[in-house]
Amino acid sequence: MRVANIQRFCMHDGPGIRTTVFLKGCPLRCAWCHNPETQSADKEILFFQNKCIGCGGCNICPANAHFFSDKHIFDRSLCVFCNKCIDVCPTGTLEICGKDYTAYELLDITQKDTAFYGNTGGVTLSGGEPFLQAKDALALLKLCKTNGIHTAVETCGYFSPDILKYAISLTDLFLWDIKDTDSNRHKKYTGVSNERIIKNLFLADQSGANTRLRCILVNNISKSKYSSQSSVFLIELRGLSH
Amino acid sequence: MNILQNNWEGYETLRLYAFNKYDYFGNDNDEVDEIAARLVQDFSNMCDAVNNKTAYMTPAGISTFGRQLEWSSCRMATSSGKKAHEILAGNFSPTPGTDKEGATAIIKSYCKSDLKRTVSGAALDIKLLPSAVNGENGLEAMVSLLRGFVSLGGYFMQLDIADNEILRQAQEHPEDYQTLSVRVSGWNARFVTLNKEWQNMIIAQTGSDF
Numbered sequence: 001m002r003v004a005n006i007q008r009f010c011m012h013d014g015p016g017i018r019t020t021v022f023l024k025g026c027p028l029r030c031a032w033c034h035n036p037e038t039q040s041a042d043k044e045i046l047f048f049q050n051k052c053i054g055c056g057g058c059n060i061c062p063a064n065a066h067f068f069s070d071k072h073i074f075d076r077s078l079c080v081f082c083n084k085c086i087d088v089c090p091t092g093t094l095e096i097c098g099k100d101y102t103a104y105e106l107l108d109i110t111q112k113d114t115a116f117y118g119n120t121g122g123v124t125l126s127g128g129e130p131f132l133q134a135k136d137a138l139a140l141l142k143l144c145k146t147n148g149i150h151t152a153v154e155t156c157g158y159f160s161p162d163i164l165k166y167a168i169s170l171t172d173l174f175l176w177d178i179k180d181t182d183s184n185r186h187k188k189y190t191g192v193s194n195e196r197i198i199k200n201l202f203l204a205d206q207s208g209a210n211t212r213l214r215c216i217l218v219n220n221i222s223k224s225k226y227s228s229q230s231s232v233f234l235i236e237l238r239g240l241s242h
Numbered sequence: 243m244n245i246l247q248n249n250w251e252g253y254e255t256l257r258l259y260a261f262n263k264y265d266y267f268g269n270d271n272d273e274v275d276e277i278a279a280r281l282v283q284d285f286s287n288m289c290d291a292v293n294n295k296t297a298y299m300t301p302a303g304i305s306t307f308g309r310q311l312e313w314s315s316c317r318m319a320t321s322s323g324k325k326a327h328e329i330l331a332g333n334f335s336p337t338p339g340t341d342k343e344g345a346t347a348i349i350k351s352y353c354k355s356d357l358k359r360t361v362s363g364a365a366l367d368i369k370l371l372p373s374a375v376n377g378e379n380g381l382e383a384m385v386s387l388l389r390g391f392v393s394l395g396g397y398f399m400q401l402d403i404a405d406n407e408i409l410r411q412a413q414e415h416p417e418d419y420q421t422l423s424v425r426v427s428g429w430n431a432r433f434v435t436l437n438k439e440w441q442n443m444i445i446a447q448t449g450s451d452f
Contacts, residue, residue: 006361007344008343008344008346008347009343009344009346009347009423011374011375011379011380011383012379015379016386017383017386017387017390053254053255055255055257056256057255088258090255090256090258090262090263091258091262092262106342112270112346112347112350113346113350113390113394115350115390115394116346116349116387116389116390117386117390118382118385118386118390120386121383121386159396167416178370211272214294229246240282
């Protein structure tokens with residue numbers, strides 16, 4: 001499966017000390033996205049211009065995607081993903097985002113910190129939307145469970161209801177985002193309407209999933225009085241549906 | 243050797259490549275940590291060889307306890323990309339700026355050495371931010387960190403909770419603060435990977451924690 005980043009020693013992606021695997025690709029395009037490099041399911045080159053010392057090593061590029069005027073310019077449209085510039089760059093100005101792993105490889109990496117998970121910590125799948133790569137994500141969750149590792153999934157809730165049953169049986173805790181309760185506004189700011197998300201949430205509730213709701217507050221969008229009220233309404237409604 | 247004798251003069255690109263592109267002690271890389279473990283073993287053997295031969299006992303130990311500052315004037319350039327007179331690693335900790343995987347990886351690297359033989363002590367310094375340890379989960383996480391440390395054979399760790407002053411230094415010298423993790427509105431990030439505005443915001447937020 002395609003991974004944007006793996007971060008050990010995470011304390012804010014669920015309980016205890018966790019290893020968070022950020023899967024690449026997301027069906028939403030939130031205007032405020034805090035991990036925009038995980039939106040596309042394709043591999044991408046990250047370019048940190050402030051790290052560049054102008055050594056010119058990246059001129060090794062067979063497609064001439066790098067050129068220098070008064071500063072380093074990287075023309076992504078020319079990139080052929082040979083990764084040669086990444087290998088020679090001495091400062092990390094250029095990095096690849098999107099590496100492919102098998103579920104077993106990821107299990108090995110997450111097991112490096114087994115000693116620190118204790119009774120509370122474990123593995124969190126994040127992204128992107130982990131269930132965009134549903135088959136692989138479920139395989140990893142299953143491997144974690146069979147190895148006694150606590151599993152959490154940070155999800156936007158936008159995935160096929162068909163996988164929900166399997167996801168629930170393999171996930172100890174869902175950290176479930178509700179970006180907005182108003183469908184039109186949801187579509188305006190995330191690119192998709194929220195019906196499927198809320199339907200999945202209620203289905204998960206009915207199936208006994210352990211879910212923690214997370215609502216985002218954005219100035220002038222969801223921080224309005226109306227939106228806060230509707231989020232509370234959703235939480236109340238959800239309480240009744242249990 | 244000539245490059246190192248000339249303190250990397252004229253080879254800045256190569257120096258940065260050596261510093262940034264290789265894994266060093268503190269990243270839970272078995273191949274690297276075995277070298278560190280072998281050094282500890284060899285040193286312990288040497289100490290044992292002279293132990294009790296004189297009126298003094300000479301058990302092995304690994305520590306600097308601040309002397310890494312005084313000793314820095316005697317240090318020449320290293321092949322790891324450090325220039326002459328830069329500050330040494332404190333105690334049995336990674337060289338500043340070379341640890342990139344966080345506190346659990348540093349502990350794993352440290353615990354791969356045979357610490358039973360360093361009976362004079364082998365201290366590990368770990369820096370954490372207040373935001374990483376506060377709240378109920380912070381307490382839970384600290385308990386897990388300490389239990390994990392002990393279960394792996396560790397016996398001497400010094401936890402630093404870094405304050406705003408250190409964050410400002412991290413802004414000026416990001417290469418020395420690679421593992422400082424901070425909370426950024428709901429997730430953890432390494433402070434040095436954030437842009438200036440984010441960093442300033444976090445300094446302001448952390449200030450209100452005190």
